[in-house]
Amino acid sequence: MQSFQILKNDSEQRLDSFLKKLFPQASLSFIFKSIRTGKIKVITLDEQKTKQKPEYKLSTGETVNVYLGETEIQSLRENIKDNVVVSQDKKLHKKDIIFEDEYLLILNKNPGINVHPGDHKSEEVSLIEQVQDYYAQKLDSLTFSPSLAHRIDRDTSGVIVIAKQKQALVQIVQDFKEKNALKKMYFTVVIGKLSHQSGTIKKSLARREKAHNENKIHISESGQEAITHYKVLDEYILQLPEGEVTLSAVEVQIETGRMHQIRVHMAHIGNPILGDKTYGDKKLNSYFEKNYYIQRQMLHAWKLELMHPIKKKALKIQAPLKADMQKFIDSIKK
CATH class of the missing domain: 3.30.2350.10 (Pseudouridine synthase)
Incomplete structure (x- = not known):
């Protein structure tokens, strides 16, 4: 399992949109299924751990928990660069x-x-x-x-x-x-x-x-x-x-x-x-x-x-x- 805290620049977007950016290798059908089956949950500001619908709008301070193996999470994030390095x-x-x-x-x-x-x-x-x-x-x-x-x-x-x-x-x-x-x-x-x-x-x-x-x-x-x-x-x-x-x-x-x-x-x-x-x-x-x-x-x-x-x-x-x-x-x- 891995947790992702929602920061100001990540807030006010749909859960499915956030996940697609976070996991560029994941298909939308995979994202929808993971949300539906509880492999992805949101800890809301009142600290309730809940399943949410794909259209749920994220707020600053919330946390998205992803209940997948570390190797699978890494492969789904494969195209993300940690930093752009310029000579x-x-x-x-x-x-x-x-x-x-x-x-x-x-x-x-x-x-x-x-x-x-x-x-x-x-x-x-x-x-x-x-x-x-x-x-x-x-x-x-x-x-x-x-x-x-x-x-x-x-x-x-x-x-x-x-x-x-x-x-x-x-x-x-x-x-x-x-x-x-x-x-x-x-x-x-x-x-x-x-x-x-x-x-x-x-x-x-x-x-x-x-x-x-x-x-x-x-x-x-x-x-x-x-x-x-x-x-x-x-x-x-x-x-x-x-x-x-x-x-x-x-x-x-x-x-x-x-x-x-x-x-x-x-x-x-x-x-x-x-x-x-x-x-x-x-x-x-x-x-x-x-x-x-x-x-x-x-x-x-x-x-x-x-x-x-x-x-x-x-x-x-x-x-x-x-x-x-x-x-x-x-x-x-x-």
């Missing part, structure tokens, strides 16, 4: 932390890293794995680990929000979905002079099926609504061997959070993001990569205004430009 050179740096309290961690994400391990086929470390390694045993829970509240692209830098507690995650995901007191601002460098100093792009976006080397997302009337507001902050005129080229620094605010939204919308109006390998200008990208060492798209999640999911206080977050982007801006200003 020293790939660990999360404290300098990238913009804000932290007991509920939230807000980072200034580096470019060239996926936020989630499922985003890429290689064995490289993802941002969420860095976070889990950073906290190790500091956040007690049997079934919950720090989780992303939203995503940004691999080669986009800037603000990313991570929930450290389940109740914060549930609320902030809802806030992002319903746009509650939420404002997302990006900084980008695009190719060309914009036809207007400010404006709004309203073009629906759809995913292109079976797109291998093609653009994944495209403008489509049958797609999802996407709204992007932009404002030109500065313009830079550069002399290239082929002639004069204008680059524009642009502040972008998005009302919707569609995949590749800013990248597709800016390309659609004839001002693709510099360094964008999917939707950008390949010839100019190649020139700036060779001469200015631009290795990624010049897009940065710059500012975020949101309501704290638990404390209900307004948060205004700003992420400084990453060194590669700041160095490039400084070089073209000269």
Whole structure:
């Protein structure tokens, strides 16, 4: 027999849901049978040892007793990692932390890293794995680990929000979905002079099926609504061997959070993001990569205004430009 105490981040979920996370190798039918036959019991807060139904909601301080052999319990928990271990050179740096309290961690994400391990086929470390390694045993829970509240692209830098507690995650995901007191601002460098100093792009976006080397997302009337507001902050005129080229620094605010939204919308109006390998200008990208060492798209999640999911206080977050982007801006200003 083994006992599992319900901690705060494990509470307020169904017994069967908790058990499925605790025992990833167990089938639902096995879990239901174990509950029904009394092999799994709950010691409630009044210290009553009872059989419960699968839909029973667990509370902090209760204990789940599992009347199975130790070897069987170990095999049912086989896929659970005690800790994510990240090599020293790939660990999360404290300098990238913009804000932290007991509920939230807000980072200034580096470019060239996926936020989630499922985003890429290689064995490289993802941002969420860095976070889990950073906290190790500091956040007690049997079934919950720090989780992303939203995503940004691999080669986009800037603000990313991570929930450290389940109740914060549930609320902030809802806030992002319903746009509650939420404002997302990006900084980008695009190719060309914009036809207007400010404006709004309203073009629906759809995913292109079976797109291998093609653009994944495209403008489509049958797609999802996407709204992007932009404002030109500065313009830079550069002399290239082929002639004069204008680059524009642009502040972008998005009302919707569609995949590749800013990248597709800016390309659609004839001002693709510099360094964008999917939707950008390949010839100019190649020139700036060779001469200015631009290795990624010049897009940065710059500012975020949101309501704290638990404390209900307004948060205004700003992420400084990453060194590669700041160095490039400084070089073209000269």
